Amino acid sequence: xxxxxxxxxxxxxxxxxxxxxxxxxxxxYTPLAAIDPPDGLILDIAGSAHLFGGEQTLLDDAVARLAxxxxxxxxxxxGTPEAAAALARARPGTIVPAGGEExxxxxxxxxxxxxDPQALAGLERLGLxxxxxxxxxxxxxxxxxxxxxxxERLDAALGRVRSTIGARIExxxxxxxxxxxxxxxxxxxxxxxxHRLASELCAMLLKYGEGALALEMSLFRVDGAVRRIALRxxxxxxxxxxxxxxFREKLAGxxxxxxxxxxxxxxxxxxxxxxxxxxxMTRLDGPAAGEDLARLVDALGARLGPERVRVPAARDxxxxxxxxxxxxxxxxxxxxxxxxxxxxxxxxxxxxxxRPEPIEAIASVPDGPPLRFRWRRVLHETxxxxxxxxxxxSWWEGEGHTRDYFRTEDRAGRRFWLFxxxxxxxxxxxxxxxxxxLFG
Amino acid sequence: xxxxIATKAGPAGGRVxxxxxxxxxxxxxxRARQALDKVRAAHDAGFARDEIARAPLxxxxxxxxxxxxxxxxxxxEILAEEAGDxxxxxxxxLAASARLLRRERRGGGVVWIQEDRARGEDGIPxxxxxxxxxxxxxxxxxxxxxxxxxxxxxxxQALRCRALDVVVAEISRLAGAYDLTASRRLGLAAREGxxxxxxxxxxxxxxxxxLSSAAFTRWLVRAHPSRPGLAGExxxxxxxxxxxxxxxxxxxxxLMEWNHDERIFVERALPGGEALSGDRPAPRPERAHPARMAxxxx
Numbered sequence: 001x002x003x004x005x006x007x008x009x010x011x012x013x014x015x016x017x018x019x020x021x022x023x024x025x026x027x028x029y030t031p032l033a034a035i036d037p038p039d040g041l042i043l044d045i046a047g048s049a050h051l052f053g054g055e056q057t058l059l060d061d062a063v064a065r066l067a068x069x070x071x072x073x074x075x076x077x078x079g080t081p082e083a084a085a086a087l088a089r090a091r092p093g094t095i096v097p098a099g100g101e102e103x104x105x106x107x108x109x110x111x112x113x114x115x116d117p118q119a120l121a122g123l124e125r126l127g128l129x130x131x132x133x134x135x136x137x138x139x140x141x142x143x144x145x146x147x148x149x150x151x152e153r154l155d156a157a158l159g160r161v162r163s164t165i166g167a168r169i170e171x172x173x174x175x176x177x178x179x180x181x182x183x184x185x186x187x188x189x190x191x192x193x194x195h196r197l198a199s200e201l202c203a204m205l206l207k208y209g210e211g212a213l214a215l216e217m218s219l220f221r222v223d224g225a226v227r228r229i230a231l232r233x234x235x236x237x238x239x240x241x242x243x244x245x246x247f248r249e250k251l252a253g254x255x256x257x258x259x260x261x262x263x264x265x266x267x268x269x270x271x272x273x274x275x276x277x278x279x280x281m282t283r284l285d286g287p288a289a290g291e292d293l294a295r296l297v298d299a300l301g302a303r304l305g306p307e308r309v310r311v312p313a314a315r316d317x318x319x320x321x322x323x324x325x326x327x328x329x330x331x332x333x334x335x336x337x338x339x340x341x342x343x344x345x346x347x348x349x350x351x352x353x354x355r356p357e358p359i360e361a362i363a364s365v366p367d368g369p370p371l372r373f374r375w376r377r378v379l380h381e382t383x384x385x386x387x388x389x390x391x392x393x394s395w396w397e398g399e400g401h402t403r404d405y406f407r408t409e410d411r412a413g414r415r416f417w418l419f420x421x422x423x424x425x426x427x428x429x430x431x432x433x434x435x436x437x438l439f440g
Numbered sequence: 441x442x443x444x445i446a447t448k449a450g451p452a453g454g455r456v457x458x459x460x461x462x463x464x465x466x467x468x469x470x471r472a473r474q475a476l477d478k479v480r481a482a483h484d485a486g487f488a489r490d491e492i493a494r495a496p497l498x499x500x501x502x503x504x505x506x507x508x509x510x511x512x513x514x515x516x517e518i519l520a521e522e523a524g525d526x527x528x529x530x531x532x533x534l535a536a537s538a539r540l541l542r543r544e545r546r547g548g549g550v551v552w553i554q555e556d557r558a559r560g561e562d563g564i565p566x567x568x569x570x571x572x573x574x575x576x577x578x579x580x581x582x583x584x585x586x587x588x589x590x591x592x593x594x595x596x597q598a599l600r601c602r603a604l605d606v607v608v609a610e611i612s613r614l615a616g617a618y619d620l621t622a623s624r625r626l627g628l629a630a631r632e633g634x635x636x637x638x639x640x641x642x643x644x645x646x647x648x649x650x651l652s653s654a655a656f657t658r659w660l661v662r663a664h665p666s667r668p669g670l671a672g673e674x675x676x677x678x679x680x681x682x683x684x685x686x687x688x689x690x691x692x693x694x695l696m697e698w699n700h701d702e703r704i705f706v707e708r709a710l711p712g713g714e715a716l717s718g719d720r721p722a723p724r725p726e727r728a729h730p731a732r733m734a735x736x737x738x
Contacts, residue, residue, distance in 0.1 A: 292603040296551075300583055300594055308584040312567035312577045324567040329581060342701040345673060346572035350530055353563040378524060383665065386673030409674040413663035414524055437566060440531020440573060440677035440698065 024226040082157035086112040106132040119146040174271040183263025197269040198240035211236025211277030220266035253303035349417040349437030356434035366424040380410040415439035498704025514656035515637040519646030526642035528663040549579035553609040574703040588617030599629035623653035658685040
């Protein structure tokens with residue numbers, strides 16, 4: 001064997017990850033880029049080829065950059081993704097003029113269409129090796145003999161049907177970007193660029209009467225790395241100051257440096273989700289209170305994480321843990337909070353422990369209150385109590401044991417919500433006691 | 441030289457305060473000192489006039505000592521005296537928030553920020569119970585912060601928001617994250633935005649906290665037995681409230697009960713001496729004896 005041959009184990013996972021990263025890199029040419037596993041990338045350059053001085057220049061640039069990254073790339077440009085993929089593998093460097101797919105595909109071997117190998121073997125046995133061999137013959141027998149796949153791929157390549165690869169690329173609604181001849185190197189330049197892009201994006205949004213709900217900023221480094229920062233807003237926004245602020249807060253919250261390396265040469269801002277936003281009259285005394293609150297919620301969510309800002313919503317459930325739910329602000333349904341009738345005891349605690357904590361309690365059987373209990377190594381003697389409030393376990397969840405809740409107050413005036421789990425004699429031999437919450 | 445300056449007219453032709461130059465003092469230094477004296481006089485006069493809005497708490501003695509009620513647009517500190525008094529501290533913060541909440545406004549009113557550590561140790565605010573104490577949970581926004589710094593940052597942001605009435609921040613240990621500068625920043629943010637800040641430490645060390653701060657008031661809260669109901673059950677929550685600092689005002693110590701039905705504080709007589717009267721008999725297993733329970737408290 002060849003002693004100079006370097007052998008390494010195949011690692012398909014790593015290959016997939018690498019391809020995904022290259023897909024990210026490829027988005028510097030167009031936001032519409034998809035990976036074509038196991039070893040390809042598909043870019044829709046219809047809207048961006050002119051930015052590079054034409055298709056040929058773009059193709060050369062891409063191949064050159066990939067070579068600089070250490071990859072040998074074969075590329076082709078055509079009117080359909082399948083045709084381009086086939087040509088890239090069989091005739092790299094081809095640029096097909098509009099409508100010339102059939103012409104370009106004819107001499108290609110059928111293998112280039114990436115048909116199922118069994119069908120391929122079958123076709124070869126019949127002496128059909130090139131695409132033109134199949135094109136010239138009636139289609140129905142092929143479909144019957146080799147399945148739909150062959151015909152579908154051919155049709156997709158020729159542009160007769162909408163291709164499947166193209167359907168996977170979703171065009172974002174609004175895109176603004178800046179390309180730098182000289183890569184930008186300091187954070188201040190990044191911030192300035194962000195402000196400019198935000199202003200442009202908001203101008204576009206204003207023109208169409210929409211506001212952004214989800215934004216993404218992509219920073220492409222010269223060495224191929226891509227940094228993405230995503231944001232969400234509670235209400236649609238088209239205020240450039242606010243957008244810039246939210247991105248700054250997000251970066252500050254992540255606590256990591258914007259790793260500029262050798263510089264960014266492409267910065268892109270995309271509004272991934274938008275919603276109608278009509279012109280609102282600003283009041284004379286400043287923005288409306290609801291607007292202020294939405295800003296606060298957005299800023300807190302950007303810095304701390306959106307899941308850390310929540311509002312309570314009532315739920316009709318007899319299990320105490322389930323009686324209240326935390327939802328995102330804005331998603332709050334009609335408030336269903338009932339104030340107790342005057343004079344009725346406040347029988348729910350103001351704090352609920354995330355998990356009931358076991359305590360040692362002394363109580364008379366079968367269902368007396370806890371006379372004394374020890375929690376976190378402190379002994380409490382019950383001086384006043386109310387209960388039991390019996391809450392049965394939800395039979396559909398299968399938990400099983402009934403809980404008898406007591407509201408107790410100890411000698412010092414500390415008030416607890418305790419429960420005994422399991423009915424003595426009927427459900428368990430020895431019931432267990434827990435503290436579940438605290439009162440004021 | 442000093443005489444020359446004294447005869448010049450002041451700005452806009454106003455009166456010039458007589459300049460008593462100190463020996464050896466240059467004219468500019470004398471002017472600076474005069475300006476500083478004017479500022480000090482205005483500052484003190486401002487406090488005497490008391491331009492800060494107040495939310496009455498409902499109990500006369502308390503409101504009088506607070507010169508009208510709990511001050512709005514400033515920072516208050518609430519500390520649990522001991523670790524076991526955390527429920528009392530939360531209860532007091534909740535009751536104060538209920539009083540500070542302006543009910544004519546809809547939408548958000550109270551932002552409750554909780555540091556992760558406090559959450560793990562003392563549990564999470566429970567909206568059904570909060571509703572029963574008189575604070576409408578539909579006006580509540582709950583924020584979780586990873587650490588004290590994040591919690592204080594969030595508090596500052598929220599205080600600046602003009603749409604809010606109260607911002608509560610629970611931090612398990614104030615020492616280390618919170619200092620004089622932080623308290624000044626929060627106070628400034630509260631003044632700008634109009635919201636009232638309640639900074640809560642429910643962990644240990646409340647009683648011994650030697651932190652100097654620019655907060656408007658500092659409260660030490662301790663649990664106190666309630667006045668039991670007819671069947672011997674616990675009644676309205678009661679707390680011992682010790683006001684250990686009030687800017688421009690007196691300290692004080694009261695025993696207060698929170699009537700959550702009418703949403704007001706009700707004063708109770710302080711027991712003689714610091715020790716709590718814990719002479720009530722423990723309830724019998726079947727039923728607590730109402731007559732003996734009712735004799736104490738009140």
